[in-house]
Amino acid sequence: MKTYDIVIVGGGPAGLAAAVAAREAGNDSILILERDHELGGILNQCIHNGFGLHTFKEELTGPEYAYRFIKQVLDLGIEYRLNTMVMDIASDKTVTAMNSEDGMFRIPAKAVILAMGCRERPRGALNIPGYRPAGIFSAGTAQRLVNIEGYMPGREVVILGSGDIGLIMARRMTLEGARVKVVAELMPYSGGLKRNIVQCLNDYGIPLKLSHTVVDIEGRDHISAVTIAEVGPGKKPIPGTEERYTCDTLLLSCGLIPENELSRSAGVQMSPVTSGPVVNESLETNIPGVFACGNVLHVHDLVDYVSEEAKRAGQNAVKYISGGCKDAESSEVIELVATEGARYTVPGTINRERMDDLLTVRFRVGDVYKNSFVSVYFDDERVVHNEKRILAPGEMEQIILQKKKLLEYPNLKKITVKIEKE
Amino acid sequence: METRELTCIGCPMGCQLTVTLDGGEVTEVKGNTCAKGDIYARKEVVNPTRIVTSTIKIKGGDKERVSVKTANDIPKSKIFEVMKDIDAAEATAPARIGDVLIKNVAGTGVDVIATRNIEAV
């Protein structure tokens, strides 16, 4: 096996954008490792439209969006291996991978970009009681079966969780002839976009029941019915509110988990809030030369932001290899803290010497906030106070920090992001 | 005089809009908290349109389904008629993004086009 400067783990939207950016930044020794039989990742099964408004100023479907990047990868002659599983990333950046043609091989990389994406929370992790029959799918698995393989899981569907994939699948299954009876959501608000609630549920008369969960699953061999109930304080089902729905399919859209098994075993430090790596302003993890971007870093709401973030990871990897990304000894690291409504920030630290002129800090809120302010404090001084009519957990928020501004505070230790009522 | 209830899709606020129509003309939009809501409501009650995305059977390719979309918006009321044509259609590999697989679907004047490449095998 050849050696490469940059190994990118994952050929989905993040990996593709990182590869293109690294190539354009001047490195021509890049390898993308993809476990599926084609590039594009989850976008290939997201056949609905709504992608790319920010990046391309037009509304694309998932496969079209992916192909914009795949075409660049092909045109730039970037190397990639399909059907290839990365088995291990060592802390010295040796990547061990395997496929049926090359066997198992090791690549001692100069930089590694983590772009493995995320996976769905399965039934087991939700502790839904009842039988364990066939007919229960995570929404993404059903999406693959319907859109790629061309098979229907069933005709009478109940969906738990109103994440965007669940909403999109409600419409897809309806258009393919199934009857979606109800979407139950544990939280008092939906994690999905308003547009999807209107165009995937309301358009087809599918009810959305907030503060509801599945309390029983019936059917020995195949699912035959579920019971949902309203939940009260502590998310406990309220007795007497049970409603039974006969069905042959239960789809679960109950959250996404960054897929970081490889990162953990490499010794990458993880954030308990995002379940993704803790990164600095360069999207670099605690292991120098290991970068992370996309949903493996934190779950994004729009793929456009994934591409933008991955581009920076790719550029920074090239900078790192050429020695321009080393820690400036003199410079102190500024800590970013999310509190009072803000759940986390990406990045988690900033080194002023290394930061770009403008740095996007992304975060999510923990609840729905109306008519509130996103505030940023430099130590104890409030420097940003942006009024927002609405902040919701389903939407990623961002603030943009100027290097110039940070340099005005030479003793700055801590930047705090919080949500304030006034 | 007739009123219709809508949820605005402009932002996560999801304002509940009440639109008053008189002889098919919008006379009033209430419940919106910004201009986006007004624009959305006027379009949505008079001429609601959607892009339809689905898959079409394809023969001789490395996959048995090719993903497709309507090249432009179609009237919301025609979604299921469009799906009927899409379900009945059959393409032959290879297919390229943008290839027209159904012309003038369900008489809407809009074509259905491929949204991914399928290689012939």
Next chain:
Amino acid sequence: MIYDVIVIGAGVTGSAVARELSRYETNVCVLEKCEDVCEGTSKANSAIVHAGFDAAEGSLMAKLNVRGNEMMDDLSRDLDIPFKRNGSLVVCIHKEAIDGLKDLYDRGVKNGVKGLKILSREEALEMEPNLSENVEGALYAPTGGIICPFELNIAMAENANMNGVDFRFNTEVEDIKKGEDGNWHLRTNNGEYITRYVVNAAGVYADEIHNMVSANKMHIIERRGDYCLLDKTVGGHVSHTIFPQPTRLGKGVLVSPTVHGNLIVGPTAVDLENKEGNNTTAAGIDDLITKAGDHVRNLPIRNVITSFAGLRAHEEHHEFIIEEVKDAPNFIDCAGIESPGLTSSPAIGEMVGKMMKDMMGLKEKANWISTRKGVKKTEGLSIEERNALIKENPAYGTIICRCESITEGEILDAIHRPLGARSLDGVKRRTRAGMGRCQAGFCSPRTMEILHRELGIPYEKITKSGGRSNIVIERTKGEVSGS
């Protein structure tokens, strides 16, 4: 064809009996109502090899438990089954109950359990630092172990099959009559089977089968137990199997590593009258979590990857019934096989085998194959070993289950072997594909593709575990399958 012996049930008991009978010159057939072996109690239990101090002194249960435990080293080696003697601890957390440990110790010694030792609080905590603060003492049993119950069951069945035992799946016994020819006539959904002898190893259904032939009615109570299985990242939370002190309802909620490195917590104990009632309940899972926390501190229950329930075939006298039915000659019951049934199964097989050898005057086969190789596993292989394997068969280079790192080669092995897998669960129990933290979300479409390709099963007929458990129902676009 008239069989010499028909065994009803391909769980761990029936498979152990079948394997022992396969030593002899005799025609044996196993009838199983499900589509695979290991579909009932055998697939949903604590996966523990008990030391043998629990069962009443002098009982058959005590004798077969200790004997089964002794047999496990040789058996696991011969049949290539993952097994580990990790030792078990019965933990006392109430000062006033400390004498109970001594009673268990005495009973264990009388039952023939070797190496038992009563530990002080300090000794127990040193051995197992995550025990509860409240620990007062513990009984240590070094012979306690953990095993893969699927592999134990599958291995014994495969080995029996290699030695000529027929297995008929999806075949449910509906009635049994003594024919005028003196043979047993078994009516099934797949026609009639005739045999000279019957072994009833029907688990929770053993009473129904027994009651078809005997006037002395038997009653099996289904005692449901809920379990939680935790992620491998927390599999090392305890290294021994941690039991509370036993009560009337059984050995209580244990916390144990599994032989594959997960952590298992369970079971609860709820008596039912429902032979198919293996659904979990919210109350059961809550109960489990509360109880498990009594003996083990900081239990990482948030790392649960799945919960499930199993049914113990509890006979009202809490004893194994392994005997020829008095009013039904040539009909042998193996009933009431609840915990420690998994541990005892090889000993039950041995006992029934010897019993039938004497009854039937059986002769040993000259060419009996005593060993079986399991599915070739790739986990833990060096890069050189992997590459040698991939060169020979490229399928070993393709990972299908990312969570457990299972290759296509392993799945092909599981499909193309004696009594090979035909369903997603069949593949899962033979290879662990789909048993990891994503619970088959990633690999199930890929495994379906392999089952479709290798066995020619149309997608719509591929099941989770036989019967009506098909995964998809039809093609999109109204297309007729296979067109």
